Amino acid sequence: MAALRSKEAVAVRPRDDRDGFPGDGPGDDPRRGGADAPAERRIDRVRAADVIAEGVRDAEPGEIPGRLCTVAVKLLPVVGASVSLRSDGMPIQLSASDDQAAHLAEVQATLGDGPCMYAAEIGAPVLASDLTDGPDARRWPVFAHEATSLGVSAVYSVPLGNDAVCVGTLDLYRETPGELTEREMRTALLVASVMTIALMALPRQAENGPPGGDDPWLSGLATDHDEVYQAIGMIMAQLGVDSDEALARLRARAFAQNSTALEVARDIVSHRKRFDRD
Incomplete structure (x- = not known):
């Protein structure tokens, strides 16, 4: 070929x-x-x-x-x-x-x-x-x-x-x-x-989940990603910025430290790191 x-x-x-x-x-x-x-x-x-x-x-x-x-x-x-x-x-x-x-x-x-x-x-x-x-x-x-x-x-x-x-x-x-x-x-x-x-084909609704609750489609498959979004929320609160800016700050910190966004997110969620206002 x-x-x-x-x-x-x-x-x-x-x-x-x-x-x-x-x-x-x-x-x-x-x-x-x-x-x-x-x-x-x-x-x-x-x-x-x-x-x-x-x-x-x-x-x-x-x-x-x-x-x-x-x-x-x-x-x-x-x-x-x-x-x-x-x-x-x-x-x-x-x-x-x-x-x-x-x-x-x-x-x-x-x-x-x-x-x-x-x-x-x-x-x-x-x-x-x-x-x-x-x-x-x-x-x-x-x-x-x-x-x-x-x-x-x-x-x-x-x-x-x-x-x-x-x-x-x-x-x-x-x-x-x-x-x-x-x-x-x-x-x-x-x-x-x-x-x-x-x-x-992955299950779209938990068998015993509450009606109208969050979509559990990826439950158990993307738990790491939950930490990223939790960290973004914490950065938003710490700096008073929107989600796009918080994600940009997370990525910039990871790049500066030669880390991945997930690694930095875990440090933020565990309170080992925080973002301070300038």
Whole structure:
């Protein structure tokens, strides 16, 4: 398969054909595989579906996002994967395949910038194929420095949702610079599609919850994010600022201390740190 050719982070809007598999379409160039290309794609899909099914077997609903991150690492030439939901302010990290992937997701949330943030904004895949040099590194210099210092040289971010709504991203991390082939991109899109379905299928209402109460959809999955919002509320009270300014102050403090926003939030919530008015 020919590689997706890009010398910088690119947004890719794949077609959906009649059977709904992302990336396939009746207008595909026959040079990409000739008459056997549709059959090869179906075989690829079946193989990937088998790995996905095995990876989530017997999993509780709340475990599936993490299981799918692990599946993505098995299916693709990447060393880590994370999944985050889009939200006002900071994205909500739900799960990751390992600590490194979780940390890189938190770095982007702290910076408020990066391939994953951009993919959520535009609702299309963003492929930063080389964070060591060139346009990708210049576009996100701080994130690129952090990623490469941890041994990650490329990031591929795939939105979760549909053409109308992006609910989050599946973020893939690779050790070496490089582009995803068309086959690999189709597999990434398939995993993202299953991830979207899994997220939408999570329980929307607690069995014994009070009627009209807060939506417990992410209860138990995003407890860390609760600390961030609690810290933002405390900063608002300490400084007399609105939520946007409080989040900006939190991010600035984390950046200055070479920490993540979550780490600083925990210090604020535990009263180890506070923000004083100038």
